[in-house]
Amino acid sequence: GGRLLISTPLQGPAVDPATRRDLDGRLFNEVPPEQFQFLFEKVGFRQTNRWDSGDTLGRSERTWATQAFVLEGPGSRSLETIEAILNHDKKDATYKPALVRALAELATTSHHSATWLPGGRVAVPLRLIADKWIEYYWPLIESSEFIPQKRGEKPDCAKPMKFRAPLSRLVEHYRNRGGLAGFTVDYRSRGLSEEAAKMRMQALSKVRDAIREGPVYFARGGGSGTFRYDSTGGRVEMAADLWREFSLMGTWIADATVLRWAELTTEISQGLLKPSQVIDALLTVPLAERDVHAARKLYHDLDDKVCVWTGVPLGSRFELDHAIPFALWRNNDLWNLLPATRAANQDKRDRLPSHSVLSSRRSCIIDYWSRMRDVHAERFDFEAERLAGRMVLRSGEWEERLFGAVAESIEHTAIQRGVERWEPRGFRAVVGGWTAGSESAPEPQTTSPNAVGTVLLGDPPVGERFILWVPFYELAAAAGAFGPEQAAPDPDAALAWARVEDSGVSKDMFALRVVGRSMEPRIPDGAICLFRGGEAIAGTRLGRIVLVALRDSVDPETAGRLTVKQYWSAKRFDEDGNFQHVRIELRPLNPDFDAIVITQAEEDSLRVLGEWVGLLR
Numbered sequence: 001g002g003r004l005l006i007s008t009p010l011q012g013p014a015v016d017p018a019t020r021r022d023l024d025g026r027l028f029n030e031v032p033p034e035q036f037q038f039l040f041e042k043v044g045f046r047q048t049n050r051w052d053s054g055d056t057l058g059r060s061e062r063t064w065a066t067q068a069f070v071l072e073g074p075g076s077r078s079l080e081t082i083e084a085i086l087n088h089d090k091k092d093a094t095y096k097p098a099l100v101r102a103l104a105e106l107a108t109t110s111h112h113s114a115t116w117l118p119g120g121r122v123a124v125p126l127r128l129i130a131d132k133w134i135e136y137y138w139p140l141i142e143s144s145e146f147i148p149q150k151r152g153e154k155p156d157c158a159k160p161m162k163f164r165a166p167l168s169r170l171v172e173h174y175r176n177r178g179g180l181a182g183f184t185v186d187y188r189s190r191g192l193s194e195e196a197a198k199m200r201m202q203a204l205s206k207v208r209d210a211i212r213e214g215p216v217y218f219a220r221g222g223g224s225g226t227f228r229y230d231s232t233g234g235r236v237e238m239a240a241d242l243w244r245e246f247s248l249m250g251t252w253i254a255d256a257t258v259l260r261w262a263e264l265t266t267e268i269s270q271g272l273l274k275p276s277q278v279i280d281a282l283l284t285v286p287l288a289e290r291d292v293h294a295a296r297k298l299y300h301d302l303d304d305k306v307c308v309w310t311g312v313p314l315g316s317r318f319e320l321d322h323a324i325p326f327a328l329w330r331n332n333d334l335w336n337l338l339p340a341t342r343a344a345n346q347d348k349r350d351r352l353p354s355h356s357v358l359s360s361r362r363s364c365i366i367d368y369w370s371r372m373r374d375v376h377a378e379r380f381d382f383e384a385e386r387l388a389g390r391m392v393l394r395s396g397e398w399e400e401r402l403f404g405a406v407a408e409s410i411e412h413t414a415i416q417r418g419v420e421r422w423e424p425r426g427f428r429a430v431v432g433g434w435t436a437g438s439e440s441a442p443e444p445q446t447t448s449p450n451a452v453g454t455v456l457l458g459d460p461p462v463g464e465r466f467i468l469w470v471p472f473y474e475l476a477a478a479a480g481a482f483g484p485e486q487a488a489p490d491p492d493a494a495l496a497w498a499r500v501e502d503s504g505v506s507k508d509m510f511a512l513r514v515v516g517r518s519m520e521p522r523i524p525d526g527a528i529c530l531f532r533g534g535e536a537i538a539g540t541r542l543g544r545i546v547l548v549a550l551r552d553s554v555d556p557e558t559a560g561r562l563t564v565k566q567y568w569s570a571k572r573f574d575e576d577g578n579f580q581h582v583r584i585e586l587r588p589l590n591p592d593f594d595a596i597v598i599t600q601a602e603e604d605s606l607r608v609l610g611e612w613v614g615l616l617r
Helices: 033-042 078-088 095-109 126-142 164-173 179-188 194-218 240-268 275-282 293-300 342-348 355-360 362-375 377-388 398-417
Strands: 003-011 045-054 063-071 115-117 121-125 227-230 235-239 319-322 337-340 451-453 455-458 469-474 496-500 509-514 527-532 545-550 562-573 579-587 596-598 606-616
Touching: 003 033, 033 045, 033 063, 078 095, 078 240, 095 126, 095 194, 095 240, 121 126, 121 240, 126 164, 126 179, 126 194, 126 235, 126 275, 164 194, 179 194, 179 377, 194 227, 235 240, 240 275, 240 398, 293 319, 293 362, 319 342, 337 342, 337 362, 355 362, 355 398, 362 377, 362 398, 362 606, 377 398, 496 509, 509 606
Parallel strands: 451 606, 469 509
Antiparallel strands: 003 063, 045 063, 115 121, 121 235, 227 235, 319 337, 455 496, 469 496, 509 527, 527 606, 545 562, 545 606, 562 579, 579 596
C-alpha cells in the first residue's frame, strides 16, 4: 500500500555523447520514464498517474516526467495469481490447468455467460466449466495408450482420476458413433439417446465434484478465496480483475496452460510419455474443421443462396467460410459457418471481416441464421447461447442480439490478437456495400437484398439535394407525400432530408422509415430504408420488395394504405382458357403474417411507388 513519487528528466543539458557528462562533469544516463515504470512494475508497483512538466527553476532546456506508483506487492496481480495456481501450488493431478484453461477459453469466447456481482466479483456457471472438462479429458481417455492424469494413476488402479470410470463408459459408447464429434453434435442437438444421456449425467456429476472439491477449493492453498463455489447458483466466483485478465489474455493463457498440462502429465507418467504426445490429445477440438456436414447440407439445398460476403449468386458449387476463422477460435458453431464463393473464401483465409463489410452484409447473415435455426433449432440455440448468453434467444429480436455478440467478438479478436481485417475486392462502405461497376457487385434483386448504408437526417442546402441527400418520410405520416395517383413521392412533403454517406444517390431515390414486423428479419421494425422510384420500378416486379400504395384495402398490420412487401403476381384463367383476372400477392417475409391478396385488375387496385434498395443506419 505504500506510495512512490519519482521525478526524472525528460530533457536535460547538452552532454558529451561519449562520456554522457555535461560541462560541469555531471553524469546523465537519460533513462526514459517508461523504463522506470517497467522496472518498478516488475517488483510489485503499479503506476497510478504520470504527468510531464517544464522546469520549476525556469531552465528552458529541461523538462521532467513525474510518476506516481502504489506498491501492491508480488503475487497481487491477476497474471501472477494464475501463474501461482499453475506453477507453485501442489500438483497431484491435472485439475488446476484444466480449470485455468476452461476459464480462459470461456472468458474469450463466452464472456456473456458470466454474471457481474457486487463487490468486484464475477460468477461463471459450473456447468460450462464441466462441459469444457469433458471436451478436454475425452481424447486423453480415448487414447490407445494410457495417459495418467493423477499421481500414481495406472490402468485398473485403486484410486484413479475421480471421473475416469464414468467418462470412460461414455467414450466407449461413442467409439463407433463418431467419437467426440458425434457426441458433441448429439448433445448440442438434444439428440442423446436415453442410455447416452444417463452416462453423460453420471460423468458430469463426478466432473463437477472434482472441480468443486479440487482446484476451486485448493487454488493457492485450501480456502484461499481465489475461487469460491456458490452452491445456490451453481457458479464459480472469482475477483473481477482475474476474470478481466482471463478475457484480455485468454488465448495466451490457454496456450501456455496446454503446455504446462502436457509437461505435468509427462512428470506424472515418470517420463513414459512425451509432452508432444499429450499436446496432440489436448488440442483435439469437439468439432474438427471438417465437421461441417449439417451446415453444408442446408446451404446445398438452398436454391437462392448467395455469397455471404459479396452477394454473388451461388449454384451447387460453394465453400463454407468461418466468419471467425477456425485458426483463431477453432469453432465450428452453426452461426459461424456461412456460404461463400471459392474466390472470397480463399481471399479471406484467416482474416476477419472489416466492420463495414460485416455491417453491409448483416441482413444476409441474419437471413442465413434464420434458415439454419429453422432446420437445426436445438443445436443453433445451444451454440448461440454459449456465445451470447442464455437470454439471447429468450424473446424477440434475437437476430439483433446475436449479430451484436458476433460483431463484438470479431472486434475483440481483431484487437487482442492483432488480426488483419478483410474486405472483398471493390468493396466500399456505401449503400449496397459495393462501388458501381465493381466486378463483384451483384445485380439488383438477383440476390437476397441486403444493402446497408449510413444515414444522417438534416436540412441541406438546395444545391446538395439529390446529390448527397434524399427526401426522408415517416411511413405513418406519408399520406401527403404518397398516393395511388402519384408516380413518385413529393419532395416538398418530406419531413427532413437523409444524407447517404459516400453519396451514390440519384433523383429517383427517397428514404422512408418502415414500421411493423412483417418484413423481419430483413427489415426490422422502425428501420430507415432507401427506395428507388422512377424507371427502377418499371418492368417485372416479381420477387422484388416494393413500396405499394393501396386504393381499396389496407395493410392489416398497420391499418394504413401504404405497405412494404415482396411483390408476386399471376394471371388467372378459367377452365376454357379465358382470362379472368390478375392475382397479386404482397407477401411478408415474416411467416407470422399473412399475404395481402388482390384479385382485381392491377392498375385499379394499387400503385407501386418504389423498389427497396436497402437499410440505412
